[in-house]
Amino acid sequence: MLRRTAFAVLAALAASPALAQPYPSKPINLIVPFSAGGPTDVMARIVGERMSKELGQQIVIDNVTGAAGSIAMGKLVRSAPDGYTIGIGHLGTNVVNGAIYKNLNYDLIEDLVPIALLPSNPLLVVTSTQVPAKDLKELVAYLNANADKVSGGTAGMGSGSHIGALAFFEVTGTKYQLVPYRGTGPAVQDLIANQIQIMIDQSSNSLPHIRAGKLKVYAVAAKQRTAAAPDIPTTAEAGFPGIEVTIWHGLWAPKGTPREIIDKLNAAAVATLKDPEVRRKLEDLGQDIPTPAQMQPAAFGAFQRAEFAKWKAIIDKAGVKVE
């Protein structure tokens, strides 16, 4: 009897939170909504590697592709809210998709908890080296003359590259055929090979290829030039003001993830973006690094809601939707 009681006490103690393993006690799964080698994946690997040192546990990348990230976010929503599955996303996956996909069976804002805002980068207008235009005006003239022969890559409806293409169509009045990929990593390889001719692509994806002479660049779709490549004119300087889309990234967890875990992950992300080596790598790709205050879960959540209101209005007006 005595032995039984002692056993029961021990079992109860072992199950009590005081004796539970401190978080994180096993590897963390990081869902990435696009294919390996693209901008979201590269961000996940740079940030994830440093965060894992901070947390003392491995961060395992899980590329869940398709439908511009909405399959990945569905998987994240359905994951156990225990801090062992988190997701990286961006303006497209965690804002625009909520306005475009009419059949999502989850709510991107209500069913996920913000962990931290991550860096943002501008879109660049890039083509294969086979396209003969010398500047953006010549490119638009070329597209107008060859509309039926030109195609451009996107990471699916709602992705950053898709929103960029829509803004480009709207302002320039030109159009080309859009080809969806599971991420802009594979799309940019096809662009280099001239299988497709144009992309409105994140700087972090195309800058290395521009520097290597494998792609042509015409403009940065932002109000200001980027410090990573100050020679590239803005879209306004190149004659087409109004094509300005910045793709910010972020980390989320399923609703119900305990506050202490969110705070621990946030602290690891903040420490990561203070690391000079991480900053150098990201800045070299044209990424702007948010301040620790902007990265806080509450500030990030408010920012995401504001972005949602802004983009929902733009998308509803443009009538873009996937049933």
Ligand code: ASP
């Ligand atoms: N984030 C990219 C896009 O939205 C896709 C990717 O990361 O592969 O175009």
